[in-house]
Amino acid sequence: MAYRQWEIMERASTGAFMEEKDFLNKRITSKMRAVIKEYGVKFDPAHPVPTDDAMADAVWQAAWDFFRDVGVYNQDTHRVIEFSEEEMREALYCAPSSYTVGLGKDSRVFGHRTVEDPRPPFVIFSPDITYHEADFFQACVAYLKEPLLDAICSPLLEDFQGRAIQSKTPFEIGGSMEHAMHLRSAARLMGVPGICMIAVGTAETDVAQLSVSQPDWGIRPSDGRLVSSITEMMTNNAMLNKGAHYQMYGSFSGNLTGTIYGAYAGGAEGTAIMQAAYHLMGLLLYGCNFQQNFPFHLKHGSNTGREMLWVVSMYSQAVSRNTHLVQDSNGFANAGPGTDMLFYEAAAHSIASTVSGANLWETAPARNKHANHGTPLEARLAAEVGHAVARQGMTRAQADEVVNLLLAKYEAHIPDAPLGQTFQELYDVAKAVPKTEYLDLYYRAKEDIAALGVEFLY
Amino acid sequence: METIKQLKDAMVEGDDARCAELAREIVAAGADLRAVIAELAAEMEEVGRRFEEMEIFLPEVLLSADAMTAIMAVFTPELSRDTAVATKGTVVVGTARGDMHQIGKDLVALFLQIAGFEVVDLGTDVDALDFIHEAERANADVIGISSLMTTTMPGATEVVTLLKDKGVRDRFKVVVGGAPTSQEWADKIGADGWAEESGGAIDVIKELISGRD
Numbered sequence: 001m002a003y004r005q006w007e008i009m010e011r012a013s014t015g016a017f018m019e020e021k022d023f024l025n026k027r028i029t030s031k032m033r034a035v036i037k038e039y040g041v042k043f044d045p046a047h048p049v050p051t052d053d054a055m056a057d058a059v060w061q062a063a064w065d066f067f068r069d070v071g072v073y074n075q076d077t078h079r080v081i082e083f084s085e086e087e088m089r090e091a092l093y094c095a096p097s098s099y100t101v102g103l104g105k106d107s108r109v110f111g112h113r114t115v116e117d118p119r120p121p122f123v124i125f126s127p128d129i130t131y132h133e134a135d136f137f138q139a140c141v142a143y144l145k146e147p148l149l150d151a152i153c154s155p156l157l158e159d160f161q162g163r164a165i166q167s168k169t170p171f172e173i174g175g176s177m178e179h180a181m182h183l184r185s186a187a188r189l190m191g192v193p194g195i196c197m198i199a200v201g202t203a204e205t206d207v208a209q210l211s212v213s214q215p216d217w218g219i220r221p222s223d224g225r226l227v228s229s230i231t232e233m234m235t236n237n238a239m240l241n242k243g244a245h246y247q248m249y250g251s252f253s254g255n256l257t258g259t260i261y262g263a264y265a266g267g268a269e270g271t272a273i274m275q276a277a278y279h280l281m282g283l284l285l286y287g288c289n290f291q292q293n294f295p296f297h298l299k300h301g302s303n304t305g306r307e308m309l310w311v312v313s314m315y316s317q318a319v320s321r322n323t324h325l326v327q328d329s330n331g332f333a334n335a336g337p338g339t340d341m342l343f344y345e346a347a348a349h350s351i352a353s354t355v356s357g358a359n360l361w362e363t364a365p366a367r368n369k370h371a372n373h374g375t376p377l378e379a380r381l382a383a384e385v386g387h388a389v390a391r392q393g394m395t396r397a398q399a400d401e402v403v404n405l406l407l408a409k410y411e412a413h414i415p416d417a418p419l420g421q422t423f424q425e426l427y428d429v430a431k432a433v434p435k436t437e438y439l440d441l442y443y444r445a446k447e448d449i450a451a452l453g454v455e456f457l458y
Numbered sequence: 459m460e461t462i463k464q465l466k467d468a469m470v471e472g473d474d475a476r477c478a479e480l481a482r483e484i485v486a487a488g489a490d491l492r493a494v495i496a497e498l499a500a501e502m503e504e505v506g507r508r509f510e511e512m513e514i515f516l517p518e519v520l521l522s523a524d525a526m527t528a529i530m531a532v533f534t535p536e537l538s539r540d541t542a543v544a545t546k547g548t549v550v551v552g553t554a555r556g557d558m559h560q561i562g563k564d565l566v567a568l569f570l571q572i573a574g575f576e577v578v579d580l581g582t583d584v585d586a587l588d589f590i591h592e593a594e595r596a597n598a599d600v601i602g603i604s605s606l607m608t609t610t611m612p613g614a615t616e617v618v619t620l621l622k623d624k625g626v627r628d629r630f631k632v633v634v635g636g637a638p639t640s641q642e643w644a645d646k647i648g649a650d651g652w653a654e655e656s657g658g659a660i661d662v663i664k665e666l667i668s669g670r671d
């Protein structure tokens with residue numbers, strides 16, 4: 001059972017009353033400023049992959065104090081759900097350090113990783129973007145063909161029965177069920193019927209999520225589910241519904257959170273601390289089994305810039321060094337598919353995450369906002385880089401050098417990153433394989449990355 | 459006047475207690491409050507520019523905005539009816555039905571307030587008809603709708619459709635925005651303005667309202 005689930009849920013209606021604006025504009029911002037100052041957390045732009053253990057521990061302590069003193073705001077009841085120091089310690093102590101997800105021969109161990117861990121990361125493949133209904137099935141097939149895939153969070157459906165899916169309508173229910181059915185069928189056809197699906201992203205609402213909890217054609221207890229927060233440190237009853245349902249249905253649940261750099265958390269320091277604090281929120285509020293991290297830049301909507309890679313590396317190290325929680329790191333790139341820039345961004349994110357103790361969730365291209373702009377190939381490259389740097393024993397200091405070299409290739413182009421091409425333009429959709437020219441680009445990028453010091457395994 | 463410079467500095471630093479103290483000194487000295495407010499507004503525009511460039515972050519902007527509020531709390535009772543600072547317009551903002559992503563909407567609301575607009579913030583996951591009812595109640599000039607997901611973009615379309623069905627489409631300008639939206643989509647649904655990001659939304663709203671005068 002999730003940690004003290006019902007006692008904590010009760011606080012959603014019995015916690016201290018507070019106006020939402022006061023929670024965001026005063027409680028969060030003032031506490032964040034205080035912990036940054038108290039623990040001396042400081043962003044160093046010269047080192048996107050920091051090697052300072054003391055700083056990583058300071059980030060964790062700051063996150064601990066921040067979460068304990070701030071709590072989580074419920075928008076529906078206007079009350080703050082708070083947790084005691086004892087509860088935080090107890091929940092952390094009791095949390096497992098790994099889970100076996102998926103079924104049978106397709107099951108995998110999704111576990112905690114240490115900083116500079118020689119074990120390869122668990123890799124979740126996902127474009128994190130909507131696809132048109134006509135090509136959705138083949139897009140799922142293309143992702144499921146990837147050899148390094150440990151779990152899949154497939155594309156989302158843009159439309160259902162020829163109509164745009166609208167949240168909170170029957171079309172969302174229909175689209176969510178179609179999503180689950182197609183993904184399940186595609187997995188069977190690709191010979192991985194038991195693979196862990198983290199699904200379904202098309203289901204935004206609690207009702208839609210409940211509609212796909214069906215072991216025959218939909219989502220099984222052996223699969224993963226996501227519940228999120230509202231920026232920042234806020235929830236609502238619909239999210240609490242999802243959290244409770246996942247626990248009782250038995251799925252592995254992940255806390256889907258992306259601290260926004262530049263917003264309520266402030267700059268890189270606050271973003272790293274907030275993202276670390278979300279691990280505690282997921283564990284205590286929703287009983288989550290893993291943390292799905294995607295901090296992103298307010299202006300660019302990505303996390304592959306210098307300041308964002310520092311954030312990714314720093315909170316990952318903080319959590320890895322101070323807990324045994326399971327975490328993954330979701331890459332959000334600026335460039336779109338079919339560009340060398342996207343491959344470099346995916347590699348940089350993968351390296352910074354892997355050496356810092358994170359698992360991988362790759363890759364959301366084109367600032368995560370253009371339909372059909374995502375392919376399995378950039379995720380494949382990120383996964384291969386992750387496996388390579390773990391197996392070769394790359395240190396953070398070495399990673400820092402390689403990431404700086406990668407940044408030199410694309411950093412200046414972040415504001416005007418190329419949109420790239422669609423899945424349909426880059427793949428033979430009927431066969432669900434990359435076109436020759438696209439593969440050539442991938443191989444060239446791989447050679448470039450290898451020349452920087454990544455020892456690919458094949 | 460040295461006190462005005464100190465006031466501007468204290469506002470940028472977000473020291474609202476110091477701001478209130480300096481504002482009272484300025485009132486006691488008999489300064490032209492409208493001129494002082496114009497200088498403060500220019501300073502806040504600079505705060506907005508620095509935020510747009512990510513030289514500073516939202517917490518600093520919020521502190522400055524709070525400090526500005528503290529100053530206005532001192533100045534406003536001193537302004538006679540004919541010298542009161544007129545609002546630049548009223549804007550109703552919210553996120554489309556089903557959409558819980560609030561940061562873009564929050565930024566638009568904040569910077570509209572800083573720029574001198576009246577803002578009615580309906581929050582997130584707003585029913586289409588609620589946008590219209592609140593706009594009617596506030597006699598708003600603009601309805602601003604944010605969608606961060608393709609599945610909530612139809613919620614913005616619904617607002618435009620209901621405005622037409624109620625026969626009040628011409629009463630309000632509609633501005634839509636959010637990461638997955640586009641000018642092409644805004645044109646298609648019959649919105650008056652579109653912006654991908656919060657900074658652009660302020661400019662679009664200013665332009666639409668000035669075009670009405």
